Amino acid sequence: MIFKPTQLFDGVQFHDDKAIRVVNGKVAEIVTYYHEPCIELDGVMVPGFIDTQVNGGGGALFNHETTLETLQKMVKAHAMFGTTSLLPTLITSDIAKLQEAAEIVSKAIKQEIPGIAGVHFEGPHLSIVKKGIHNSQHIRKITEDELKIYCRNDLGKVMVTVAPESISPAQISYLVEHEVIVCLGHSNAEYEDVVKCIEAGAIGFTHLFNAMSQLTSRDPNMVGAALSDDRCWTGIILDGHHVHPAVAKVAYRAKPKGKLILVTDAMSTIGSQQQAFHFDGHQISLAQDKLVSHTGQLAGSALDMISAVNNSRKMLNTSFAESINMASRYPAQLLGLATSIGQIAVGADANFVLLGQESNGEYHVKNTWIQGEQFY
Structure with a gap:
């Protein structure tokens, strides 16, 4: 499963061109170029x-x-x-x-x-x-x-x-x-x-x-x-x-x-x-x-x-x-x-959150994944 958010914050830096491959509940790969179908996500993805x-x-x-x-x-x-x-x-x-x-x-x-x-x-x-x-x-x-x-x-x-x-x-x-x-x-x-x-x-x-x-x-x-x-x-x-x-x-x-x-x-x-x-x-x-x-x-x-x-x-x-x-x-x-948690990195648990931003600047949760499984 490959996730492609509009923007990714991995816990250290922001990326605008990265996709995340998840295998067995773990982050297997973070890539720029990919040739497989992916899940396009509108928002900024951050560590859970x-x-x-x-x-x-x-x-x-x-x-x-x-x-x-x-x-x-x-x-x-x-x-x-x-x-x-x-x-x-x-x-x-x-x-x-x-x-x-x-x-x-x-x-x-x-x-x-x-x-x-x-x-x-x-x-x-x-x-x-x-x-x-x-x-x-x-x-x-x-x-x-x-x-x-x-x-x-x-x-x-x-x-x-x-x-x-x-x-x-x-x-x-x-x-x-x-x-x-x-x-x-x-x-x-x-x-x-x-x-x-x-x-x-x-x-x-x-x-x-x-x-x-x-x-x-x-x-x-x-x-x-x-x-x-x-x-x-x-x-x-x-x-x-x-x-x-x-x-x-x-x-x-x-x-x-x-x-x-x-x-x-x-x-x-x-x-x-x-x-x-x-x-x-x-x-x-x-x-x-x-x-x-x-x-x-x-x-x-x-x-x-x-x-x-x-x-x-x-x-x-x-x-x-x-x-x-x-x-x-x-x-x-x-x-x-x-x-294992608190960051989006290869080998870490696939725990991440997709955030959207309101007109007043505040963020809200759009989706949440725990070990690659969508919980919200």
């Missing part, structure tokens, strides 16, 4: 988006319906907005739910369900002070039981969000030794304690600025550590509600190129007509373009990835290429998957 924090989609939440069907609904829903790889995210739960989620993700990986790159355990090892809508009854320090789950080798890429208050540097090092991606968040920790976690191997921060100790003139705290350490990636929710555009711009300028990545923290409403749902005692409603609990708290987001890309261009004044990379190439680097 990668979302490392996805709580749900298609009307289903991974916490509520921890099944293969839910994972497939999530992939289908987010493919509508350009996501081709995601980490289904389990929000703070008891040990039984963690084990159940691990078993389902293991099955998805074994069955090679397209779009599932691994799993993100956001909690339960957080700070109650910065819990957000997470259930305080389940927030706890990490134990051997959880470590065994996170260190399984059949879950794809495993990411955990932890607070320094609930885990030791030695435990972080143990996780890293077992190839777990350790991110920090939902924490009221002081700067010095955050730095100890980074030195132990933590390499990321979950939804920068939100649910973490803030930067002040005398106390850098977690935000200060996230912005000042060039080794760490930081996810950011660019929906205009979680972070003020001016604050987001400060983060973009502070972080080295490639270290600020777009995430959605999306809930079940994405790709569905759902307007409200219950979660752990919270009645959550969709109010225009944000999700709010009956307590007034933000509760995840109603953000999709193409909107995050458009918002990056508007809020941060990033180039089109940089906005795409923040949604694809850079998260692939965080996950250690940069040779």
Whole structure:
């Protein structure tokens, strides 16, 4: 199968005269001259988006319906907005739910369900002070039981969000030794304690600025550590509600190129007509373009990835290429998957998105392919 878009952005440069040959779900060849019939595509083709924090989609939440069907609904829903790889995210739960989620993700990986790159355990090892809508009854320090789950080798890429208050540097090092991606968040920790976690191997921060100790003139705290350490990636929710555009711009300028990545923290409403749902005692409603609990708290987001890309261009004044990379190439680097996803290159998965442009300059998703199969 050969695809010939009007323009191709491969993650590094733009091409106006290239066609992509796909064989067995992989990019087999990128050519200028071809003599076989091809699929002509009107638009710019870019690498598929990668979302490392996805709580749900298609009307289903991974916490509520921890099944293969839910994972497939999530992939289908987010493919509508350009996501081709995601980490289904389990929000703070008891040990039984963690084990159940691990078993389902293991099955998805074994069955090679397209779009599932691994799993993100956001909690339960957080700070109650910065819990957000997470259930305080389940927030706890990490134990051997959880470590065994996170260190399984059949879950794809495993990411955990932890607070320094609930885990030791030695435990972080143990996780890293077992190839777990350790991110920090939902924490009221002081700067010095955050730095100890980074030195132990933590390499990321979950939804920068939100649910973490803030930067002040005398106390850098977690935000200060996230912005000042060039080794760490930081996810950011660019929906205009979680972070003020001016604050987001400060983060973009502070972080080295490639270290600020777009995430959605999306809930079940994405790709569905759902307007409200219950979660752990919270009645959550969709109010225009944000999700709010009956307590007034933000509760995840109603953000999709193409909107995050458009918002990056508007809020941060990033180039089109940089906005795409923040949604694809850079998260692939965080996950250690940069040779297989996040770019359009020979040998990589045939994960790509065809974009059209509106009269106002914003982009929309026309088609999405995952491993060469059209999902939207």
